[in-house]
Amino acid sequence: MRQDRAIRTRNLILESMASLFNEVGYDAATIAALVERTGLTRGALYFHFASKEDMARAVLDEAVTREGLSPQAFKLQEWVDLGLLLAHRLPREPILRAAIRLAVDPKARRLFGTRWPDWVALGRELLTEAKESGELLAHAEPAAVSRAFVGAWTGVQLVTEDLEEKLNLSEEIAGLYELLLPSIATPAVLAKLDLAPYRAERLLRKSCGQETPEHE
Amino acid sequence: MRQDRAIRTRNLILESMASLFNEVGYDAATIAALVERTGLTRGALYFHFASKEDMARAVLDEAVTREGLSPQAFKLQEWVDLGLLLAHRLPREPILRAAIRLAVDPKARRLFGTRWPDWVALGRELLTEAKESGELLAHAEPAAVSRAFVGAWTGVQLVTEDLEEKLNLSEEIAGLYELLLPSIATPAVLAKLDLAPYRAERLLRKSCGQETPEHE
Known part of the structure; x- marks a missing residue:
């Protein structure tokens, strides 16, 4: 108690x-x-x-999170889920927003570093598995794609928060995946990926509502 | 004098x-x-x-710049040039870097706003012209693409600056265009676009070295 x-x-x-x-x-x-x-x-x-x-x-210790993530038929779907889950949670969780804020603050960055290298590594890991399973186009390079995506995700969040229009981060990030994935995924896999902005909500409900929660 | x-x-x-x-x-x-x-x-x-x-x-007044930009056969090339020029100049010009730094600082942002809306408007303008000339795929929406790209550009800059590896911003931004453009450009236009990271240097030399400089 x-x-x-x-x-x-x-x-x-x-x-x-x-x-x-x-x-x-x-x-x-x-x-x-x-x-x-x-x-x-x-x-x-x-x-x-x-x-x-x-x-x-x-x-910063809470910044790199796989919460809500569960095994999918395609590793590329898990990579997508990672970004969609974070987009869903970030507007609701000040701690996640603060991790980005600290990363872009010169003094905090000098003192504590950032978690970007960890995010890049996590994405690269999933994309490498996707590549080994033949889900990626031949020229798609996991390290470069993961790096570009971590940057793009971060910047879309920062700009979305600032623009006047009432933008929804989940929709903006889903839009980013729509733009990037045709250059990365084989057409057959691309057609089967779920990029819906509200997908994260369903994943989180699933991982929380069961008798055996899948938190990690 | x-x-x-x-x-x-x-x-x-x-x-x-x-x-x-x-x-x-x-x-x-x-x-x-x-x-x-x-x-x-x-x-x-x-x-x-x-x-x-x-x-x-x-x-912030110096942040939105078309310096080095010149008319191209494709409007989409001008949109690309805008991002490549900025990627070339930013590591060399503290004022441009500071404009991003102020935009991601909560206090400075509250006091002065950011220039992201202006960048988004400038990109949307070029992309709209590109669309009217038939350079874009039917589903590509100028406003959404411009917004996503301004965010992605900003974040790639912030993350590139932070990662340990000695990364070159021009190469990272060229890589970002390579990932995004196949979802935006018609194949015939895509094949003719120049996405070389060193393109900006040539553009700037051209606009400065002439008898009649094209600065604006």
Whole structure:
């Protein structure tokens, strides 16, 4: 019971600090503002995290996530799912947004690095398996495609958030896959891929609603 | 003569401040650091710019540039040239890098907005002309493609700058066009497009080396 509450408090702290990173940037996010926002004492905060730096590291540790991902007939579908799941979750989860914000902040980047290399590696892994299964066109190079896609995904998120029109990130990312996949996938596989923006919601419901959850 | 020197001094100030924005972020970039970096007096700085805010606005004013662009047989080639030119110039020009840095900084974005809407509009304009000339596939929608590309371009720049490997932005952006264009261009036009990473250098030489420069 007490442990449950401790986990919830830790999450509250991390989410609140992530929101501050998003709103004012790493440098201007202070423990004083966090105290005000959470209503917790400094003692309570420091029980869970040693410092602001510690919180930034915890944010980044949650950035690379396979949550909701499950085995599919095509490895390329799993690669697509990875990006669709993140697009669905990011507008709902300040911690994921903060991980990008910290990555594009010069000071935070110097202190903590980014998780882009991990995302690129994860994508490359899935694309390499897809290639070995004959799902990719001959010239498609897993490392280069994964790198381009991690960049493109990040930038589409940043620009989508900024533009006036009320854009939906899941739709924008699905559109990005539609543009990229004809250059990557063999036609037969391409025809069988599901690029629907709302696909992620279904995947997450499946992984959460079962008797045996598939979280990892 | 005196005016020439004034322009050079203004450029020196703006480039130095842009470098500071890139290195430490908008908030931490101070006039004191600028004084140290340029060796100019506060009086000289304030002669050219009223404030740090004023400098940030001047950086963003230089962000949307058609420099080096010239009329091509295909409008789609001009759209490609726009992205290749920027990819060539950005690593060499701190002011252009700073415009992206300010756009992804929460505080600077709130104060000054970004130039993404202008880039999206410029790309949409070229793509609409390309569509009217029959260069685009029927389903390619200029507004959506331009939006996706501005996002993708931005993110590829941010990620390329960060990854350990010594990556070349022009090559990464050329690779991005290679991935996207088959979904956009009719095959006959696609075959005639020049996506070479070093194309921008040639375009810039042409526009600068002539007796009648084509700067705008």
